[in-house]
Amino acid sequence: MGKILIVAEKPSQAREYAKTLDVKGKGDGFLHNEHYIITWCIGHLLELDRPEEYMDIEKVGKRWGLHRLPVLPQIQNFKHQVKASTRSQYQVLVKLLKSSEIDHVICGTDADREGQLLFQEIWDTVQCQKPLKRLWISSLTGEAIREGMNKLQREEEVKGLAQAGYGRSYADWDFGMNLTEGFTSLFGSFDPVRKKPNVISIGRVQTPTLALVVEREWEIEQFNPIQYCEVEADFEANAGCYTGKWIDDPTKQEMQEEKYELDMKPNQQASELTEHGLDRIRAEEIAAKVKGKQGSIYSIEAKEIQEPHPLLFDLTSLTVAASKRFGMSAEQVLKTAQSLYEKKAITYPRTDCNFLPPDILPKLPAHLQALRIEPYKAWVEEAVKKDLPKGKRVINQITAHHAIIPTTERVSPEKLSLDEGKLWDMIVRRFLGIWFPPARYETTVVLTQVEGEYFRTRGKVLLELGWKDLLGDTADEDTSNQPKRRRGKSKKREEGEDGEADFVDLPILSNGESIKTLKAVIKEKETKPPKRYTQGDLLKAMENAGKKVEDELLQQQLKGKGLGTVATRPAIIENLLDRGYLLQEHRTLHPTEKGKELIRLIKEELPKAQLLVSAEMTGQMEYELSQVEQGKQELTNYMVQVENAIREILNELKVFQSAFGKRPLALAPVKSKSKTSKTKSRNNSSSKTELKDQKAKQEEAVQAQALREVLGSCPLCGGEIVEGNKGYGCMNYRQGCSFVVWKTPICGKVLTPAQMKKLLSKGKTDLIKGFRSKTGKNFSAYLVWQEARSSQLKFMFDKDT
Structure with missing residues (x-):
């Protein structure tokens, strides 16, 4: 009887398979015993050929130009070449696939679209006909690997995933190769400072992502601040003092409650500020009218609110949280999460799901027990006494992979790197939080009447920390015995916005009680422009195809129609930075002149190219690719749409060239030489970077020669x-x-x-x-x-x- 060949995505993954399956023999590029041979890829061993491979160079020439385009190979005609840096491992894999010693093959690459693609490229190139199964697991623990080996999927079950992988690869190649050459030949130039071409890179996901940042910058540039005033008064009651803010008409209280959050957001215009914004004259009249005067408590409304635990992390929400708390970049979070996965500390990180499936419920106690270490031990002991969390915020429909949670392996935090420790701690606390009750508050709204004017005061009292006890969100919350009425945190203050706290100290008050106005002050304010994107903000915008959605559950409905996938978005942002379209200052992203000119050109002068900057249209393409994955659409139909869009855009560029000739865009700015965290992280893989840089320089040299205008x-x-x-x-x-x-x-x-x-x-x-x-x-x-x-x-x- 022959052996079973298992193909892993990388050597570290192969070692985990070998450890679980007791495979100890070592060969050149593989591990083996009497039952198994385990080998590995090193990422993609194959890459798509350049467009020149499909051209008659003697006829069209080497210089980039619209006359050479389009280059749109049929699906069956796409050509691959072996990466020079991994040729030896490719040869090992091909030899094993063809070996008579192998009876069966198991694809054990990462359980996602890209993992399937890198295996499928080799499998189809070799045209291997041996029986094939798919290992599908969400963690690299021994238990998960053994369970996965007992539940291997048939080849047909991942056929759609493989087709979608090809679709992503071919569509990105078609868009990138054709439109980058087309735009560069028309709008590119030679950069004398860098001594290389100023390439106008275009991408199916990259360009609409750039448009999000540019359009936000235009909103900021075009924003006209509006000055307005607020009146705040200090009142003295029997039990103490408190502060209130002037409001207009208390009979419209319900309407004002609904509008309040909108009215006071910093980017609202004058028409939306009439209820709460005052001009200086009116504000002075109110302040003079009430100062030193007697008044009374018009009404007191108290109610209890509950704040449920947040959803478990997917990759995007983890990145947003790590970006906000630690300033980590999207690429940094992805690499760190992948490292934690390979160390068996967390489940598969490249997930877009915030939920767990019902069949994981019996296993959750084991995940919990693995966390019986400091500083989590006390919370774990409390959690094990509770029922398993079964609410829809935890157990719900999942996609390919469930939410990111700690595994059943005991982790030694001291063996983790600094970044790994930060991320793992966030994931552990979020996971433990699902066992704990909602945080409970009592909110009180007091209306005070003085001389026919009304002032609103909001108080907030923490009744029970609940899940917040674990997440460190209670730095200024004191759980010891104290007076019932006290200060709560302002939502604005929690979000880091300027302005006074909305919730203030409240003494014990009663309806109709007389009060005295101690003072009334006028506060001059102005509306503020929208904030620039951080990397975390941009990831959320990409996920929601540019739509602003705050509700966590509503966000789930938009998933699948975003820009790119959770696994590719961090690389897209890095590409925009590397290619001179964006700059990062502190934690915010700014478009360069090159980036702004490209988006302005497309939006104002190239109507057919509008899909390149439409987040919704590109999100729809991503959705249709997911339909290919689910077997609901043929890959050929998807590619026809891609090819038609590219032809239309290229024809438009040719018309533009005939009418206006070439029009070089701004050059990318010179990058700062100061070391960033990104630079430091790259030092850990210097050899890989050097190979990549060498190849990039060779390509730049070819492009430089091709882009120089013939005089x-x-x-x-x-x-x-x-x-x-x-x-x-x-x-x-x-x-x-x-x-x-x-x-x-x-x-x-x-x-x-x-x-x-x-x-x-x-x-x-x-x-x-x-x-x-x-x-x-x-x-x-x-x-x-x-x-x-x-x-x-x-x-x-x-x-x-």
Whole structure:
């Protein structure tokens, strides 16, 4: 009987499989025993070929241009090549798949679309016909691996996942390769500072994400602040003092309660501020009218509110929380979470789900027991006495993977890195919180009447911490015995906004009680623009396709129609930063001029390209890709939509070129050389980065040559003349052509590309003004060839023509 081959995604994953299955033998690129051979990929071992592989280069040329496009291979005609850096491991894998020693194959790569794709590319390339099963697990613990091996999925069950993986890969290639070349040939230029092309990178998900940030920046730039006033008064009652804020008409109280949060948000305009915003004259009248006067308690309304525990983490909510609390970037969170997963500390992190399935309920006590360590021990002992959490905020419909929770493995926090410890602690506390009751508050709204004017005061009393006891949200909450009425936290203050606390100290008050107005002050305020995105904010916007949604459960309904996936979004943000479209200052993201010009160009002058900046339309494409995954749509139908969209955009670019010619966009800004946390984290994988950088430099060199504008034909050999750093030279210099016109100043003037172009085509430049003679006199002249083949020039004056 032959052996079973298990293909893991990376060596660390393979070692966990080997440990669980008692596979101890070591080979070159694999592990083995009498039953199993376990090998691994190293990420994607194959990559899609460049567009040039589908072109007749002799016919279309090497230089990027719209005349070479579109390049849209049929699904069956896409070509792959083996990555040079992982060729040896690819050969190991191919040899094993073809080996007569192997009877069955198990795909054990990460249980998601990308994990399926990197295996499927090799499987289909080799055209292996052996029986295939799929290992689908949500953690790398021994228990999870053994359970997964007992419940292997059939090949047909993940067929849709493989098709969706190809769809994502092919669509991104079609968009990226065609539109990046098309836009760059029309709007790109050569960057003399970096000595490389200013490439106008376009991406199916990247470009609409950039549009979100640019549009937010435009809102900020166009925002007109509105000044307004508020009146606050201090009152003295029998049991003590308190403060109230002026409101308009108490008979409209219900309406005002509903509008209050909207009215006072910082980005509201004048029409929305009439209920609570006052002009200076009216504010002074009210303050003078009530100061020192007697009044009474008009009404007191008290009610209890409950705040349920937050949903369990998915990757996006984990990133948002870590970004807000620790300033961690999206890429940093993803890498750290993946590291925790590989250390068996947490379940699979690349999940878009906040819920757990019903069948995990019997296993939850084991997850809980693994946390019986400090500082969680006391909470665990309290939780084990409670019933299993079964509410819809915990047990609900899941996607491919359930929410991120700690595994059943006992973790030693001291063995985790600083970032791993921070993330793991957040995940543990969020998990423990589902066993605890809601936080309970008593809120009180008091209306005070003075001289026909009304003031509102809000008080908040914590009755029970509940789950908040675990999450560290109670830094200023004192649970000891104290007076019932006391200060609670303002929502504004909790969110870090400027302004006074909405909830204030309240003494014991009674309806109709007389009070005295001690003082009334006028506070000048102004509306504020929307906030710039942090990486966490941008991830939420991508997930919701740009829609503002605060309710956690409502957010679940929008999932699947966002920009990208939880696994790809952090890389998209990094790409926007790396490609000069965004800058990060402190924790906020700012678009560069290059980014703003690209979005403005598309929105104002390229109507067919509008889908590139539409979060909703791109989100719809992501949704249709999920339909492919579920077998509800054919991959061919999805690709037809992709190809039609690309053809329309390229045709529009060709019309634009005919009408307006080339129009270079702004260059990307020069990056700061200061070390960031991102730089430090990259140092941990320097060898991998160097290989990537080497390849990038090679591609840049090819693109640089292709992007330089051809100014004319070489008088010496007929080759192409392009601009260099120090002169205008022939592209055939490697073949021995010596033609060059140096940029040495001629009587104080340096020849420009436009003048060189005219010289090559007409034999002379237009009239050039501003030459300066040796005696200091200015003069105008044409430059003409004295001897074209030797690149010698001379002056020609009007009298000579």
